[in-house]
Amino acid sequence: MSNATVFVSEFVLHCEITSEIRSFTVVALAIIYLTTLFGNLLIILVIILDHHLQTPMFLCIGALAVIDVLQSTNVIPKMMALLLFDTSPIPYGACLLQMLLVFHLQTVEALLFTLMAYDRFFAVIYPLRYPQLVTGRTVWVGVLVCNIISGMPIIVYLIFITELSFCRTNVLPYCFCDYSTMVHVSCNENAKYFNFLSTIGITFGSTSLTVILISYGKIAHVALKISSKEGKKKVFNTLSSHLLVVGLFNIPLLTSYLLPGTGVKLTTEAYNTMVIVSIIVPPMLNPIIYSFRNKEIKTGICTFIKGIKAGPEIIRN
Template identity: 70%
Template structure:
């Protein structure tokens, strides 16, 4: 829908998902699979943590919160994207578009902080196992989750103020699969560079959590290499020396892989436009979609279903058979 050069009030946006018609059927099927796996995996994680009191510990509070965020994120995005591709239901009311944009950015920001809290949790559990119960409690975890939401809310307040300042005199068509701040800025008539600079500023802020995550996991890997005796490794990781190293590095690799899948595409997509480097619509869409909808599907597999306690709790839920409880020291150092 093209508009005249005069600035008028925008009552709706038109989403135009830049996907080739021959690829639409495959994309819809892929989105449906991703959403079903996301629903099943994250709902199962939430249910198991709620029903098994042994899992109601700081680490699993973080995992449960991550599952809630992932569930909300993909529910906010995928059904609308599928409807857009299937039925071309592209017009979105102005207010609904802003709500979707707010949720996307807010949930992604909180998830970024959650990854940081989880990395710090594992750092304390491995490096300071004896002090873990005193340093990491339910109160500190919930305080961290609350602080993450407050910081994200402050950042999103700036975004929402900036969006309401934008004027649209040329078009209200957003060449994207969901309502996105950067796309709104690019199609608007507002030339002030402060609106694009916000993207690079926010991406720069995101580098802070990523740095903490990498440093935490580096310290954990260094600690695994420093422990010389097989008995020492057995006490920390509950496995033999060689198996201990292999398990630690496998876990660290998979965790970092998911985080890079989350951080790297978003950083590229948001920093480059702020630096004046234009991405094609297809490239931008692909980067943002991959970073937004794939991690919520993979997080339960990486953070939950590989965990021994979680696997035992799931078996108990479906079979009714009780599993032997693990020792507290093993539980708190479990990845």
């Protein structure tokens, strides 16, 4: 077989899911996607329309909802088309864009989780100083900084990807355009490609998770001093729910990104499952965990629905 480098103008995605569960997977993805869109778009709309919800905490939740909509839309529709039509060619540029968007949005979401943990930390530990320490402007600056920080490693990924040459195949055995998969099928055998991935995973993922755990640990310590059992229960229920989402997002990603750099080769099924779960499940759960269980958000949604119902009556009158 010739090892001559060939110019690749497109890639062919091949999602390795058995035909027996393919139909079930497509239906499940459709339900997850529609649920994600409905929940997050509703949250965004309610926060925009209700000025009472335009506080730092809810602005963070709104920013998270925007990221979740973008990430799900970037990945799930293409996966569904791929499963329905078995293989799916995608232009080189579009594949590159999808891959970089996945990286960028993952990093921004990890940093945003950290920002939200800090917000709750200051609200609980320094309640009197909270209005001065955390403002709407602080949140917007924080979101901007999250995007800037996330963009830094993206430049390196872009350089690495343009270095890759393909002499064997342009078929990516994955459900969407993925950096690790692309490196595996390329002809380049340089450890730097996976070492950088592991370094970024440690730097952003582990650091973010550590900061979140420390913040929530201090909040839990303060909660233990609350005399009311109901108050303690409310705080710990909230913390456990938040940690569930953070864990679902961080642990599979960290595992899938760190192991290749240490020389451990995951099976295709294991890698696919971990990355896909961390990308599509948290965006569906985030509105439930961070919003629908919140009294202010529920009130805002009820007001919004009442306003829609009152609209036709006003017109008739």
